[in-house]
Amino acid sequence: DAGVTQSPTHLIKTRGQQVTLRCSPKSGHDTVSWYQQALGQGPQFIFQYYEEEERQRGNFPDRFSGHQFPNYSSELNVNALLLGDSALYLCASSSRLDSGGANVLTFGAGSRLTVL
Amino acid sequence: GQNIDQPTEMTATEGAIVQINCTYQTSGFNGLFWYQQHAGEAPTFLSYNVLDGLEEKGRFSSFLSRSKGYSYLLLKELQMKDSASYLCAVLDSNYQLIWGAGTKLIIKP
Numbered sequence: 437d438a439g440v441t442q443s444p445t446h447l448i449k450t451r452g453q454q455v456t457l458r459c460s461p462k463s464g465h466d467t468v469s470w471y472q473q474a475l476g477q478g479p480q481f482i483f484q485y486y487e488e489e490e491r492q493r494g495n496f497p498d499r500f501s502g503h504q505f506p507n508y509s510s511e512l513n514v515n516a517l518l519l520g521d522s523a524l525y526l527c528a529s530s531s532r533l534d535s536g537g538a539n540v541l542t543f544g545a546g547s548r549l550t551v552l
Numbered sequence: 553g554q555n556i557d558q559p560t561e562m563t564a565t566e567g568a569i570v571q572i573n574c575t576y577q578t579s580g581f582n583g584l585f586w587y588q589q590h591a592g593e594a595p596t597f598l599s600y601n602v603l604d605g606l607e608e609k610g611r612f613s614s615f616l617s618r619s620k621g622y623s624y625l626l627l628k629e630l631q632m633k634d635s636a637s638y639l640c641a642v643l644d645s646n647y648q649l650i651w652g653a654g655t656k657l658i659i660k661p
Contacts, residue, residue: 440594478556478639478651479595492648526594540585541649543594 438463440544442527448550449517457512457547461529467491468510469541470502471526479526485510486532514549522551554578556652558640563658564630572625572638572655580645586614586625587639589654595639598625627657635659 441460449455461468467486471479481494485504504510514521528541555577564570576584583602587595601607601616601623613626625638637654644650
C-alpha cells in the first residue's frame with residue numbers, strides 16, 4: 437500500500453520562474469494539504485483541497501495556487517519565484533471519514549525547491 | 553496571534569528518559585499532535601491528545617493540560633534511532649494545524 441508520493445524530489449529554479457509540484461495521496465485518502473517547511477522550522481500551512489476545491493488557505497500570497505484532480509492527486513503551483521520560496525514542500529493526505537476527529541495526516545517525503 | 557513554543561534542541565543519553573515540552577496559545581483548540589521527523593524525511597504521526605491526561609503508546613507517552621495550554625512528549629528507554637526532530641502541532645478553531653518549530657533531539661551513546 438503506497439503512502440503519499442511526491443515529485444520531483446529535488447529541483448532548482450531561478451527567480452521569476454514558475455514551478456509545479458505533484459502529489460499522490462495515500463490510498464483511501466480524499467483530502468490533500470500542502471505545507472512549506474523552511475530549514476529548522478515547522479511546516480507552514482499553504483492550503484487544503486477536498487472534492488477538487490480549495491477548502492482552507494494559510495497566509496500565502498496568490499502566487500501559490502493549487503489543484504486537485506478527480507483521482508484525489510494534487511498539484512502545487514508557485515509563480516514568480518522568489519529566493520525566499522526555497523524550502524521543502526510537503527504534501528499530506530488524510531480522510532474526512534477518519535473517526536474520532538483526529539484527522540491524522542500522512543506526509544510525503546517532500547519536494548526540495550532551491551531558488552537561485 | 554497563534555503561537556507554539558518548544559525547546560530548539562535537547563540532548564539525552566541512550567537508555568535514558570527525556571521529556572519534550574510544548575506550550576501553545578491558539579484561537580480555539582481541537583486537539584494536539586506530536587510528529588517525529590528524521591532529517592530529510594517526512595514527519596510521521598506519534599500521538600494525538602484532545603482530552604486532558606496521559607496517552608501511552610509503547611516507549612512514547614504524551615500528556616495534555618488544556619487549562620495550562622501545555623503538553624509534553626515523554627520518550628523512555630531512548631535508542632539512537634530516536635534522534636530526530638519532534639514537532640508539536642495544535643488544531644485550532646478552524647481545524648487548521650498550527651505547528652511549532654520542532655525540537656531537535658540528540659541521543660548520545
